[in-house]
Structure formats: structure tokens, C-alpha cells
Amino acid sequence: MSVEVATRDPRFRYWVQSAKKELEGKLGTTFSLSNGMLGLRGAHEECPAWGRPEFYVAATYADGPAELLGFHDTDHILTHPDRITPQALATVGRQSIQTLPNLPFPVALRIAVGDETFSFETHKVLTSERMLEIDHACMQRTLVFRDKAGRRTRIDSSRFVSMVDPNLICLRARVQRLNHDAPLALGGFLYEDVSNTNGIRLWQAGRRFAEETVRGMECITVGTGLTVAIAQAEQIRETATETFIDLFAVAGEMPLDVARERAQAARAKGYDACADDHRQQYQAIREASRVEFDANAATVQGFNFGQMHLHMAFSPVAEKTGVPIKGLTGHGYRFLTFWDMDFHMFPYYLMTRPREVRKLLEYRFNQLPQYRRNAQRWGAAGAQVPWETNTRGEEETAPWLCLQEREIHISADAAYMFKRYAEVTGDAQVMQDMGAEFTFETARFYASRLRWNAAKHRYDLPDIGCPDQYHTFADNNIFISLWAHWNLTYAAEIYPTYGSVATAIGVSAEEARQWAEMAGKLYLIEPDADGIIEEFDGFFGLDADLDGISETYCRHSQAVKQPDVLAAFIPFEARYSREIRRRNWAFYNARTLHGSSLSLPGMAYAAARCGLNDEALYNLHQSCRMDLDDVNLDTERGVHVSGGAVEWGAVVNGFGGLDATAEGLILQPNLPRQWTRLAFTVYWHFQKVDIEITHDAITVALGAARPCTVPLRVGDNGWRELSAGSRTVFGR
Structure with missing residues (x-):
């Protein structure tokens, strides 16, 4: 007699069978769940001491000591020689670092068989499997254990972080007796023995309550004094052979009584109803941004994993939080926003969530006063976007590093978002409301950073840090100079249109004219006789030996962590011919060591855009496996969320040949020969x-929902106006 077995589709299922303690950091990341407000790592719900349970609530930053981060090696390429001395480090305050506190694990579970409470330390674990349902944004777990009396018990659990209620997490566990009839006792609790890096706790307990089926507590963040309430309600039911427990946890900046009421309301609604709502909402998000292609299953699985985390990282309060570099999946980079949000993630969200993405513009614009102060701090004018920041808009980069005043392309990266949003959405009002002022202030910043080179009759952009981050003290980096040139030029162009905004912040016609003049005289490294663009002044003179390169031994070499020149082709592709881009791809591919998670997808994107499809496919596959296979050995620190956005670009803009312009959409498909669709x-x-x-x-x-036509151009053909509700087929 045959038994039908449900097949696991590896494109949408990722599973690992292991209870090894040493893998818990990596598995905690790959099985993490979030909705942008709450972040729950994929830890075992029984919370063994080695299990690294982690739970984060967006925007609830706490102050902490430098030990949270750990001082960099004095020879590290990112350290500043004057800031890493013992004397300088002695001035670093005890509360110099901000991060989200690791809060009590909200869906912890206690299980007893007879009079023995299950523990990973005292019971034999026969199997432990975690499975991620990528298409549902939920995690399943199966655990079978045996106690000293030989009794075998199985636990099957499922958990999700609700895409409907931003403050809700639900867990259901089914416990089965496999070879005994001993009594079972189940109960939920809040696991409080948690801390951040190096055992540092960043919260203090406030009020509490505890009853038989509902419990809760307040957590008060260190230094910032924010109060986070966590409440958990449970529901237990039994059959002759099984016992079920459902846990409903509510967390956020709200009164404890409100958290309790909401947890109880979720319990009254029931796990099945909450799960159905979550799945329907998540399915709607997936369908609104679908990407389908028939590559090998391992590539598609990794790609879908990246898309899931992009969905989960976008917060319902993104105007306050932005999109942190690792979402809420792990402590790496302390939940800060970088250029990853502006340069890498924004284009993805713009094309897939255009109504919500405006929140990222609000995030940057609302922090403009802080950015002005940041520029003043470094002796510049206008507004300088911090290299790393959070909800307070201040520079959060570790004070002993050299990046704060040197990684300056981020200001133009941010300004460019406003322009692209207006072009792609047609919402030109955003420039009047926010974009023009932001662009004027960042133009002022770049104007103040340029230096006139009288000997060569040009402006230079000296003493900056290259985005490739193996060369942090350089002059005239092509990526940064192109951005400065764009910002100055664009600000001068829009000055006549937004004169009222300019007047309000004191920008004169003469100042705008000077921006245009400075942009015209700004030195931009051009391709040499072989068509190669030097990354920065003197790069070609560096050692071509790439052996043994590390972050403490790299500044002498042509090795790059990620290729700046190829990254520049994304916004500035029109400046360079296809042949120039191909030659530079080959040149920098040989010198790129992929120390950054953005390198592989960036290489895939650049290759696909110039027709190097086989090379693009290789880099795309490697990038899609970044976290699932722990390619860079740092997955335990959190998911590389922005990598998924660049992978999307490699597929949609690269192989799909999509360009979104103010005039309409352009398609120049470049489908790999290995794909059919x-x-x-x-x-x-x-x-x-x-x-x-x-x-x-x-x-x-x-x-058909909007009466809006879309101009479309396919290949070298002319524009065609497509009407709402239409379906048009173009031959190839």
C-alpha cells in the first residue's frame, strides 16, 4: 500500500537537520523571521543556554559601551591612525555605542514529560529539524527527544511574525507521546536570560504581571529610557494522544496593559485565523513583487530567500527607522542604516512598493537638521549624511574608524532617491516638499569638499575613502567624484524650478551658478588607452600581487573588496559604452576578492548589463547562496538584506533589460540561454x-485598477502607449 508524501519544493523550502551548538549562530540567522517591527531569530523555543535566543523591536535603541562592538585592530584598514591610539580610545565614553537591545524571547516554551522538564542538556535529542517556508514567511520545527526512562516525545512547532499586526508573534506546538503515556505539561514563558554582544544587557526590567495563562513585563532601555512592553497569552488543548499549545506574544512601545489586551485578543481570535491573515497578506506582498525564472533550484531558493528578507525588512514605521542593513535578523552593524538602503535597496522598493517607499525619503528628509550639524562637525557646509545612523540621525560609526568624514558618496546616494522617486512614480510634488531642499544642501556639502588644483586648472576631490574599503585614504575616487558631479549639476538644473525652496534656505542664483561651474571643472578619471578606468589617483601604480590580502594587509595592493568602477555603472551607465563596461568588468573581476556581500551580486548586475551572461549567472548563484551556505563566514551576524536587492537588479534590470525612466519603461531583454522564461x-x-x-x-x-497608461519601448523600437488592463505581445 503506497502512502502519499508531500514533496518539499526546494525553491520555497529550506531545511536543516542539526542540533549542533556550533551551528546555532548561523542557523539563528537563516531561520529568522521579521515584519520590520519585530525581529525573531530562529532559536529553539526551549532556549538552551547555548541557543542564542534573540528578539528585537524596531526603533528601541539603547546606549552601550564600546565593548558591544569591540575595538578594531590598529592595522585594520578602517581604523584611523589618530583615533585608535590608547589616548584617543581613553576618551570614548561608556555609552558611546547605540544598538537595539536583545529583549526577552517572547515565545519561549517549557515542556515536561512526567516530572522531567525537557532540556537539551539532560535529554537525548534524536532529531532536530528546522524548515523555513519561504513562500509563507514562517518556520516549522520538528524535535524528537528521549529521556532517561526511554520515553520518546515529539514536538512539532510553527511560528510566524505577523504581516498583519506589526506587534504580534504566534507559535503553535503539538506534542506527541511516541512510546509512552506519561502526563505532559506545557507552558509558555518569557525567557529573560538574554544579552547583547559580550554579555552586555541593554535593558532593565520594569513592571510585571503573571497569571496562569497570560504574563508580561516591561523592558526599559539603557541610556535612552524607552519602555517596551511584552505580553504573552497561551492556550492549551488536549486530545487522547496529543497536546497543543498556542502562544500569542505582543511587543512594542505601548503600555503594558495594552500589550496584555492585544495578546488576549489574538488568543481569542485563534492561531488558525491569525495564521491565515498572515499568509494572505504575505502572499499579496509576494505577488505584488513577483520574480520567476527557471534557473537551478539552489539559485532560485537563495534568490527567494533574499526576496523574503527584503519583504520582512521594510518596517511599517520606515519613515522613522529606514531599513537597517541587516533588517532585524542579527546584531551585525547594530541595526544601523548605511548606503545599502539608499543605493542598493531603494531601487528595488521603488519598483515593487512605490507607495510605501516614500517613507524612506521621509526618513532622510526628517533628519536633515542633524545632517547639517554633521557637516559642520567635519568643517563642511550644507548637509552630510552620516555613514551609519539610526533613528536619531547622528553619526553612529565607531569613533575610532576613519569612515565618518571619508565615505561621502552617501549624501548624493540619498539625494538621488528623491529624483528617481519623482521620475518613476510621477509624484513631482516630492521635490517641492522634500527633494529640492535635500539636493541643495548636499550640493553645498560637495561644493565645500572640492579643492581647486591651480596647477591643473581643475577641481579635485581629495582625501576620501573608497567604497571598496581596501583603500580608505585616496584622492579622486571615480565613484565618489561622479556622484559629486551629479549632485552639483542636478542642484543647479533644478534651481530655477524650485526657487521658493532655494530662497527659504538662502541659496542664491550665484551659488547655483557656482555649482554648475564646479561640476564642469571637476576632475573625473576617464578610460585610458585600453578602456580601463582607474578607481582613484595612483591605483594603477599599486602592487598587482593579490596573495594574502586581508583587512590588515591591503592598502598596498590593487585588490578591491568590491569594485567601485562597476558600481558606478549602475547610475552612470549612459556615460560609458558597452565595450568599455566589458573591459572594466574583466579588469576588476581579476582584482575583486569579494570581501563584501555586495560584491558578487554587483558583479552579476554589471556582467548582465553588458551581455556577459555566463559570468553573470555564476556570480548570481554565488550571491544567492551567501547566507544559506555562509559563503563569507559571517551569516551568524545577520542576513545580508541588501544583497537580495542587487540580485533582483541583476535579474530584472540585467537579464530582463528593464530601465525605468521619466518617459516610461524600456525593455532590452538579455535572457540567458540556460533559461526559458x-x-x-x-x-x-x-x-x-x-x-x-x-x-x-x-x-x-x-x-486594470488604475486608469493609467504606460509608455513602453522594446529594444530599438519606438514608444508605444499601453492602456490599463491591456495585454500586449511583442515578438523577438
């Missing part, structure tokens, strides 16, 4: 556009 959904002027590409045809279907 690529389909994706994007938006232009908030109109939904479904695109399917095969080797024979291109099909474009517009949504």
Missing part, C-alpha cells in the same frame, strides 16, 4: 506592470 512585476506611475520574457516573445500586461 523570466517573469516579474514592477510599477510605473503606480501602475502595475506584469512582464514575461521568453526567447520567442515578450508579454506585457497592465493592471
Whole structure:
């Protein structure tokens, strides 16, 4: 007699069978869940001492000592020689670092068989499997253990962080007796024996309550004094052979009584209803940003994993939090926002969540006063976006590093978001409301950073840190100089249109004219006789020996952590021919050591855009496996969320050949020979556009909900106006 078995689709299921303590850091990351407000690591719900249970609430930053981060090696490429001395470090305050506190694990579970409470330390674990349902954003776990009396018990649990209620986490566990009839006792609790890095706790307990089926507590953040309430309600039911427990946890900056009421309300609604709501909402998010292609299952699995984390990282209060570099999945980079949000993630969210992405513009604009003060701190004018920041908008980079005043491309990265949003959505009002002022102030910043080179009759941009981060003291880096040139030029161009904004902040016509003049005289490294663009002044003279390169031994070498020149091709592709881009891809591919998680997807993107499809596929696959296979041996610190955004760009903009312009959408497909189909959904002027590409045809279907036409150009053909609700097939 055959028994039907449900097949696991590896494109949407990722599972690991292991209870090894040494893997818990990596597995905690890969099985983490979030909704942008709450972040729950994939730890065992029984919370063994080695299990690293971690739970974070967005925007609840606490102050902590430098030991949270750990001082860099004095020879590290990112340290500043004057700031890493014992004398300098002695001035670093005890509360010099901000991060989110690791709060009590909200869905902890206690299970007893007879009079013995299960523990990983005292019971034999026969199997331990965690499975991520990528298409549902939930985690399943199966655990079978045996006690000293030989009794075997099985626990099957499921958990999710609700995409409907931003403050809700639900867990259901089913416990089965496999070879005994001993009594079972189940109960939920809040696991409080948690801390941040190096055993440092960043919260203090406030009020509490505890009853038989509901419990809760307040956590008060160190230094910042924020109060986070956590409440947990449980529901138990039994059958002859099984016992079920459902846990409903509510957490956030709210009164404890409110958290309690909401947890109890979720319990009254029931696990099944909450889970159905979550799945439906998550399915709607997935469908609104779908990408489908028929690569090998391992590539697709990793790609879908990255897309899931992009969905989970976008906070319902993103105007306050931005999108932290690792979402809420781990302590790496202390939940701060970097250029990853502006340069890498924003283009993805712009094309897939255009209404919500405006929150990222609000995040940057609302912090503009702090950015002005940051520029003044470093002796510059205008507004300088901090290299690392959080909800308070101040520079959060570790004070002994050299990046704060040197990684200055981020200011233009941020300004560019406003321009692109206005172009792609058609919402030009954003420039009047926010974008023009932001752009003027960042132009002022770059104008103050340029230096006139009288001997060569040009402006230089000296003493900056290259984004590749193996060369942090350089002059005229092409990536940064191109951004400064764009910012100055664009600010001068829009000055006549937004004169009232300019007047309000004291920008004169003469100042705008000077911006245009400075941009015209700014030195931009051009391709040499072989078509190669030097990353910065003197790069070609560095040692070509790449052996033994590390972050404490790299400044002498042409090795790059990630290729700045290829990254510059993303916004400034039109400046360079396809042949120039191909030659630079080959040149920098040989010198790139992929020390950054953004390197592999960036290489895939650049290769696909210039027709190097086999090379693009290789780098895309490697990038898609970054976290699941722990390629860079740092997955335990959190998911590389922005890598998923660049992978999307490699597929949609690279192989799909999509360009979104103010005039409309352009398609120049570049489908790999190994694929038969690529389909994706994007938006232009908030109109939904479904695109399917095969080797024979291109099909474009517009949504019917909005009466908005979409201009489209395929290949070298002319523009066509597609109407709402239409479906058009183009031959190839």
C-alpha cells in the first residue's frame, strides 16, 4: 500500500537537520523571521543556554559601551591612525555605542514529560529539524527527544511574525507521546536570560504581571529610557494522544496593559485565523513583487530567500527607522542604516512598493537638521549624511574608524532617491516638499569638499575613502567624484524650478551658478588607452600581487573588496559604452576578492548589463547562496538584506533589460540561454506592470485598477502607449 508524501519544493523550502551548538549562530540567522517591527531569530523555543535566543523591536535603541562592538585592530584598514591610539580610545565614553537591545524571547516554551522538564542538556535529542517556508514567511520545527526512562516525545512547532499586526508573534506546538503515556505539561514563558554582544544587557526590567495563562513585563532601555512592553497569552488543548499549545506574544512601545489586551485578543481570535491573515497578506506582498525564472533550484531558493528578507525588512514605521542593513535578523552593524538602503535597496522598493517607499525619503528628509550639524562637525557646509545612523540621525560609526568624514558618496546616494522617486512614480510634488531642499544642501556639502588644483586648472576631490574599503585614504575616487558631479549639476538644473525652496534656505542664483561651474571643472578619471578606468589617483601604480590580502594587509595592493568602477555603472551607465563596461568588468573581476556581500551580486548586475551572461549567472548563484551556505563566514551576524536587492537588479534590470525612466519603461531583454522564461512585476506611475520574457516573445500586461497608461519601448523600437488592463505581445 503506497502512502502519499508531500514533496518539499526546494525553491520555497529550506531545511536543516542539526542540533549542533556550533551551528546555532548561523542557523539563528537563516531561520529568522521579521515584519520590520519585530525581529525573531530562529532559536529553539526551549532556549538552551547555548541557543542564542534573540528578539528585537524596531526603533528601541539603547546606549552601550564600546565593548558591544569591540575595538578594531590598529592595522585594520578602517581604523584611523589618530583615533585608535590608547589616548584617543581613553576618551570614548561608556555609552558611546547605540544598538537595539536583545529583549526577552517572547515565545519561549517549557515542556515536561512526567516530572522531567525537557532540556537539551539532560535529554537525548534524536532529531532536530528546522524548515523555513519561504513562500509563507514562517518556520516549522520538528524535535524528537528521549529521556532517561526511554520515553520518546515529539514536538512539532510553527511560528510566524505577523504581516498583519506589526506587534504580534504566534507559535503553535503539538506534542506527541511516541512510546509512552506519561502526563505532559506545557507552558509558555518569557525567557529573560538574554544579552547583547559580550554579555552586555541593554535593558532593565520594569513592571510585571503573571497569571496562569497570560504574563508580561516591561523592558526599559539603557541610556535612552524607552519602555517596551511584552505580553504573552497561551492556550492549551488536549486530545487522547496529543497536546497543543498556542502562544500569542505582543511587543512594542505601548503600555503594558495594552500589550496584555492585544495578546488576549489574538488568543481569542485563534492561531488558525491569525495564521491565515498572515499568509494572505504575505502572499499579496509576494505577488505584488513577483520574480520567476527557471534557473537551478539552489539559485532560485537563495534568490527567494533574499526576496523574503527584503519583504520582512521594510518596517511599517520606515519613515522613522529606514531599513537597517541587516533588517532585524542579527546584531551585525547594530541595526544601523548605511548606503545599502539608499543605493542598493531603494531601487528595488521603488519598483515593487512605490507607495510605501516614500517613507524612506521621509526618513532622510526628517533628519536633515542633524545632517547639517554633521557637516559642520567635519568643517563642511550644507548637509552630510552620516555613514551609519539610526533613528536619531547622528553619526553612529565607531569613533575610532576613519569612515565618518571619508565615505561621502552617501549624501548624493540619498539625494538621488528623491529624483528617481519623482521620475518613476510621477509624484513631482516630492521635490517641492522634500527633494529640492535635500539636493541643495548636499550640493553645498560637495561644493565645500572640492579643492581647486591651480596647477591643473581643475577641481579635485581629495582625501576620501573608497567604497571598496581596501583603500580608505585616496584622492579622486571615480565613484565618489561622479556622484559629486551629479549632485552639483542636478542642484543647479533644478534651481530655477524650485526657487521658493532655494530662497527659504538662502541659496542664491550665484551659488547655483557656482555649482554648475564646479561640476564642469571637476576632475573625473576617464578610460585610458585600453578602456580601463582607474578607481582613484595612483591605483594603477599599486602592487598587482593579490596573495594574502586581508583587512590588515591591503592598502598596498590593487585588490578591491568590491569594485567601485562597476558600481558606478549602475547610475552612470549612459556615460560609458558597452565595450568599455566589458573591459572594466574583466579588469576588476581579476582584482575583486569579494570581501563584501555586495560584491558578487554587483558583479552579476554589471556582467548582465553588458551581455556577459555566463559570468553573470555564476556570480548570481554565488550571491544567492551567501547566507544559506555562509559563503563569507559571517551569516551568524545577520542576513545580508541588501544583497537580495542587487540580485533582483541583476535579474530584472540585467537579464530582463528593464530601465525605468521619466518617459516610461524600456525593455532590452538579455535572457540567458540556460533559461526559458523570466517573469516579474514592477510599477510605473503606480501602475502595475506584469512582464514575461521568453526567447520567442515578450508579454506585457497592465493592471486594470488604475486608469493609467504606460509608455513602453522594446529594444530599438519606438514608444508605444499601453492602456490599463491591456495585454500586449511583442515578438523577438
